Amino acid sequence: MDLTPRPIAAPESRAQRQRRRWIPVAIVALALAAGGIVVTQFLTSAIDYYCNVDEVGLREGCVGQRRIRVQGNVLENSLQQVDGVTLFALSFNDKTLQVRYQGDPGGVFQECIPVVAHGRIINGIFDSDRIEVKHTNQYVEKNKSRFDEATNETAACSQSPE
């Protein structure tokens, strides 16, 4: 039997103890960062809330008969109400999609405003059962002179790709 005294481990220095304390925190932080990279780099198309009009039928997740959300501008002079049905055209990047919605979308829905329509394409028309108005980050005071200016601006119905 070996009865020689065991070597006594040198006591840890304060710096070593502190380093050891931070190792689990660093590992969890790294795991979180890796998770963040996976989410931002590889799941973008799944996390995106909508497809743009010009991506319908082309982009992964925006094809086929499946239920999708489509974003675009309500085209000027396209809005009609027929027998309780709202008909309008959604436009984005020079592509247009006809939309049919049962009822009145309500809220601030109007022409020349970006909206997200939920539904599916049936016979080339987007049959929507839910409309959400997508407000921009432009805030314009409502007064006479500015109102005219804003009306002229929205008349252009322009929307930059996002």
Add this chain to the structure above:
Amino acid sequence: MTTFQTAFEAKSKTTGTAASKKLGAATIVAVIFLVLSGLIFSAEDVVQGSTVRIMYVHVPSIWVAYLAFALTAIFSGVYLSNRSRSLIWDRLAGASAEIGVLFVAVSLVTGSLWGRLTWGTFWVWDARLTSTAFLFITYIGYLAVRRLGGTFRQRARRSSVMALLSVLEIPLVHFSVNLWRTLHQKASVADPNAKVSLDGLMLFTLFWGLISFTMLFAWLLVHRQRLMALEDAVQDRGLDRAIQQRRTEAGL
């Protein structure tokens, strides 16, 4: 007289100081001016109408929540790295997180009301709203961890680690509108590349809201931290009394 009252009166009649009273008075004045500016002086938005006024509470609320959670992480870091391990840093972290949770809740409720009037729905599962809800739940979890029991130092150590990890969610929440397509609009002011697109008094009122809510946060933080110190003192006294009782029962 309860133990809490004894501890409270032993230390002070109030959690305030002359400076915190001045801060409180200034905060009241600032909030009154915010109400006047938000509801009367500033104009309606051309599309949203009066709904835009919700922004003057919604944006400052989430700003204060970000600030509170960032401070929670900073105080926690100071606690862990400081040799003295003073519990004041832990209490400041806890107080800051509590206020942050309150303001995220305000932001979620006001955002939901704004969403109903503008989008047409109270809630959607887009990246901004979902990540904000996740942030809210994370910090409720943080507050729950603080109440798990154990000694003050155990509480401080585990909650500090959680605070340092939880704060990493804030950039994800803030930049979610740029990383993904969301129904929520992009940043109007906080984006360095975006041109400021708020007319006249709207921008001023929004900034005034940020200032007033920050003052309110500072006032709440001072008082809540002091109240936490008193709660800890009460807990200590309760423990001392229980130990004394057991010693008496054992005839020691």
